[in-house]
Amino acid sequence: MLVVDDDPAILELIAAQLQPEFEVTATADPLRASDLTRSRAYDLHLYDLTMDELPGIELLLLTLARSAEAAVVLMTGEPSVERAVEALRAGATDLLLKPLRFDALSASLWRALHKARVRGPQNGVRVAAVHDALTRAVEAKDPTTSGHGERVRHLCRIVGEAIGCSQAELAILDGAAALHDIGKIGVPDAVLSKPARLTPEEFELIKRHPEVGARILEPVPGLDAVRRCVVEHHERWDGRGYPYGRRGEEISLPGRVLILAEVFDALAHARSYKEAWPKGEIAAFFRSGRGSHFDPHLADTFVDLVDRDFDRLVEPAALRSR
Ligand SMILES: [Fe+2]
Incomplete structure (x- = not known):
């Protein structure tokens, strides 16, 4: 601004x-x-x-x-x-x-x-279509995360609404959720879908994807707030995340929601290197991560949602029939 x-x-x-x-x-x-x-x-x-x-x-x-x-x-x-x-x-x-x-x-x-x-609704429609296309581009690159982008979008909307985000914040969240992993396009395939533990060097390559993502999106006007969330989606509340070690409210609110949604989806679904976690373990993970990994206030709201509405968080109804 x-x-x-x-x-x-x-x-x-x-x-x-x-x-x-x-x-x-x-x-x-x-x-x-x-x-x-x-x-x-x-x-x-x-x-x-x-x-x-x-x-x-x-x-x-x-x-x-x-x-x-x-x-x-x-x-x-x-x-x-x-x-x-x-x-x-x-x-x-x-x-x-x-x-x-x-x-x-x-x-x-x-x-x-x-x-x-x-x-300017025309603009909004065009932007949403570009988001969809880029989400698909990431998933084409890394099929093991198929559906992740769309599920994280739904999760972000559910959490954003639960904490009273405005429509503008929800729109930023939606864009950020759709685009957060776009930087994975810059990570070698062998690293991205390696079915075993990553070496420290390989992990360093992975850790570059938030910044690569923000660079990819740089030429698109009007995406500053979304780009900020993309950079922030692996930060932690206690400052021990990456790439910048931002802490607490230095991380934008939509960024903090995205961090939470991204982790939930990764835990709740099987990946090449792990099984899906059960509900109880996921709730315990967010409870113990409040104030360290996650914004404590958001984590509390989220644990309530996990307790009450786990199935909807794991697989949003809109995606179930696909
Ligand atoms: Fe990521």
């Missing part, structure tokens, strides 16, 4: 607040911001309304002229009905009041993103 506020102190505060969840480009110079919107497409824009060099409304109009589907949120310290009407008429997705309530900021931004996506 692109954040523009000509007050550098406020800009820094906002950027620091949003950085863990969004890929933020921040500038105090609205003219530079205008140049930036010319050279790349951002998913989301947050502009201050009152800026001397170029008022937020002008920047909004320039942005929408370049990309009609852009989500642009304005913020102002001097609210009035007239200004709110003017902003919304000009095409702002939302108008936030300053001082910003940081606890509610990310929720408003996700809402804005969702609103803008609903405005």
